[in-house]
Amino acid sequence: MCPDRLEKDSELRKVLEDVFDYRTIMAVYRLMNKGVLSKLYGVVSTGKEARVYRGVTPEGDDVAVKIYLVWTSEFRKSRLKYILGDPRFENAPRDPIGFINAWCRKEFRNLKRAYSIGLPVPRPIAFEENILIMEFLGESGVPYPLLKDRPPDDPGKVLEDIKGFIKKLYLEGELVHADLSEYNIMIKENDEIMVIDFGSAVLRSHPNAVDFLRNDIINIYRYFRSLNVETGRPEEFLEEILHER
Ligand SMILES: Nc1ncnc2c1ncn2[C@@H]1O[C@H](COP(=O)(O)OP(=O)(O)OP(=O)(O)O)[C@@H](O)[C@H]1O
């Protein structure tokens, strides 16, 4: 892509809000040239580590475009524990750009695995450098609410669904989400859940996988206890899963 087009394409520049570097904008163009994306609309979420935009495919389907921000050294340090010990990232580059791209690729692969065994996660579509494209979960361009903002009508049932999710992801997908909480679970009006944000997920063989699994269970149980659901002890559920391994 020539810089000329970039200059002229003020609309795209506006959407990207001058947050992203030249390299990221070029990657957006590559996704457009590949026919994965035809337009990028406004931002739906601005976080510390990533921004999520609504995009549209040439077929007219909504997609979520998650763009990781360039890594700060502090952030990178905090994420190292997920990367080290993951055989898929043995040769992960140590430079900030290489690292963030590897992180994005990891989220894509984790999603693929979870999606392929039928779990309720967004269908992964493509990735390019620090950009992940996936199915848009929401209606009319508005994402479904997160569990933290919209407690379920039937919390007991939703807890069971989430436990089923954790178990199947571990036993069949051989993955641990490792960042599971009410902040990364969407809920539809009928109390159906969708789980997002798979960047941190690790393989079951990761040396800290059991600790991550325990933490996921603790976080989920804490949330449901705040809704007065009788959860039982996290260790009990952890043992139940590990026994079936
Ligand atoms: N597939 C999707 N469809 C619709 N909205 C999405 C999708 N994925 C993410 N979002 C929206 O973007 C928000 C942030 O996504 P996500 O949790 O994956 O990023 P994050 O890594 O937590 O970012 P940060 O921690 O920097 O906020 C979600 O809470 C949700 O509102």
Ligand SMILES: [Mg+2]
């Ligand atoms: Mg999140």
